Amino acid sequence: ALLRLPPGSWTINGLHPSLSGAKPDLYYAASLPASVATKCAAGKTVDVTLTTKSPAPSWVSGDTSLPATAFQHALVGRPLPKILVKEWLGGTNPLPKTLKGKVMLVYLWATWCGPCKRVSPMMAELHARLARRGLVFVPTSVDRDRLALQDYVEAESSGAAPVAWVGPQPLAKLPIRGIPTVVAIDDEGIVRAVHTGTGVGVDTWTKWLGERLDEAQGKRPRTRIAPPKVVAKPKAKPKKSRRKRAKKRKRR
Secondary structure, three states, X not given: OEEEEOOEEEEEEOOOXXXXXXXXXXXXXXXXXXXXXXXXXXXXXXXXXXXXXXXOOHHHHEEOOOOHHHHOOOOOOOEOOOOOOOEEEOOOOOOOOOOOXXXXXXXXXXXXXXXHHHHHHHHHHHHHHHHHHOEEEEEEEOOOOHHHHHHHHHHHOOXXXXXXXXXXXXXXXXXXXXXXXXXXXXXXXXXXXXXXXXXXXXXXXXHHHHHHHHHHOOOXXXXXXXXXXXXXXXXXXXXXXXXXXXXXXXXX
């Protein structure tokens, strides 16, 4: 479809094109805080082409709810340990002074990660859908190669959230088995869910995060959670000394 704009001042809203088949189409329909103002010169017309979206891939919808393992992770119910950010790429530090009324989504990924290429577009769409409601989206790169990350950010992340480059150290320090990993943190700074891998669709995340935002903003009762129970390992029996074993053999 071809949309012809007459001379005048126009505002084009949108930061993120939405996924194939995903709805709503955020790039053209959503009114996002940041916009681009375009003024048409007198006597000229600007042509804007809108393309038809392809059907959604089967993995976009994913499961209808987060898996139980997301709430059984060792980090759930506790504050997320501090992660040192080496540099912010594609923008300045977006972290707010307080999480009051907000929910933070930390997305651990890397440019070399195959599954991340499927999850990253969904994370960008979540940011577009829920940023105005209070979602703080923090894409966190564990890349070792800063230059590779810089090239990726410049090519793929125009208008997206700034990327926190932390390097590979967090994967060794945190109880996380791999990437992509999504960590959801509530307004009290407590980890509420941790999911590694694919399988959870954008609509499922939107619904679950929307509920957490409603809790943070007092629109629904807060769900209290307790940290997963850590099963203590049975204590090993103390080994007998050589002298005690020798005395036992003499008695026999």
